[in-house]
Amino acid sequence: MRILLIGYGKMGKTIEQMALAKGHQIAGTIDHTNSETLSNYTAENVDVAIEFTHPEAAFGNITYCLQHNIPVVVGSTGWLDKLENAKQLCADTNGAFFYASNFSVGVNLFFHFNEYIAAKMQAYKEYSVGIREIHHLQKVDKPSGTGITTAEGILPHFPALSGWVADQEMEGKLNIISEREPDVVGTHIVTYSSDVDKIELSHVAHSRTGFAEGALMAAEWLKDKKGVYGMKDMLNL
Structure with missing residues (x-):
């Protein structure tokens, strides 16, 4: 699976290590130093994006992914005033959107x-x-x-x-x-x-490992799905 990491801090780097260990490919990494390169990625070269950034950047990243048919798993928090907008955009684009405040x-x-x-x-x-x-x-x-x-x-x-x-x-x-x-x-x-x-x-x-494992699990689970999902859906809770 080709994974785009939007947000390449501690969490992004941990997810990268786990993804590579499981045989996935990292299609690219985006952080504040190269945010303009997000436009280089589409459904042609990305299977799923995992987004862990900042409140002010999250909704824009989600919008880009949904508008370009990239399934997106989102772990950024602090932007929930726009969550309903993201859900509506997912419906309008027939996209795939997975949000959790915590992936553990x-x-x-x-x-x-x-x-x-x-x-x-x-x-x-x-x-x-x-x-x-x-x-x-x-x-x-x-x-x-x-x-x-x-x-x-x-x-x-x-x-x-x-x-x-x-x-x-x-x-x-x-x-x-x-x-x-x-x-x-x-x-x-x-x-x-x-x-x-x-x-x-x-x-x-005790560590970020549980969060990273859950986010990668969500990305694997979301591939080839359409709609809005969360951890309750994946874990059948």
Whole structure:
């Protein structure tokens, strides 16, 4: 499979190593130093693109891929205000688009269990719920995409909460606390607290390997498909 890597930082380089080890070809690599070369790639020389860049670049890259019939797997976060536009563009172009805020299989099991626990905990009004996410200092967006996805798994089960807020206590809102520390790959903790006890569900990533493995798995899975997909589709959760 010929893979175009859009974003060639730590994640892109890790995916490259894994892809080559599995016998795939790297059709090209794009980063901020050669972003204009994206126009050199089409469905004629690329089977699938994997996009891990920055919030300001992601939607443009997605648009290019969909308009040029390149299936695209997207791991960039912080651009979700345009997610519905990307889904509509995928439908308009009969393209293939796979988005996940986190490609780790373990994190997506965490999402699954988070929704299950939220559905059970809504009956116990004495508990308040909150989310805390911790990442490395280079993490640009706050809160993390994984933190937002975690919140989205809780909110349907708590009608008294009308949405989430970042780093502030607000009545009727789910607070996502974001912390940035050196050498932290990614930690997410959901806490249910009462006057007498505390229940926590957490996921702690030890390396980027799980994220890269999941993104490559998604690229392999997306090839020859049409439509909008996510990790729940691939993992049948």
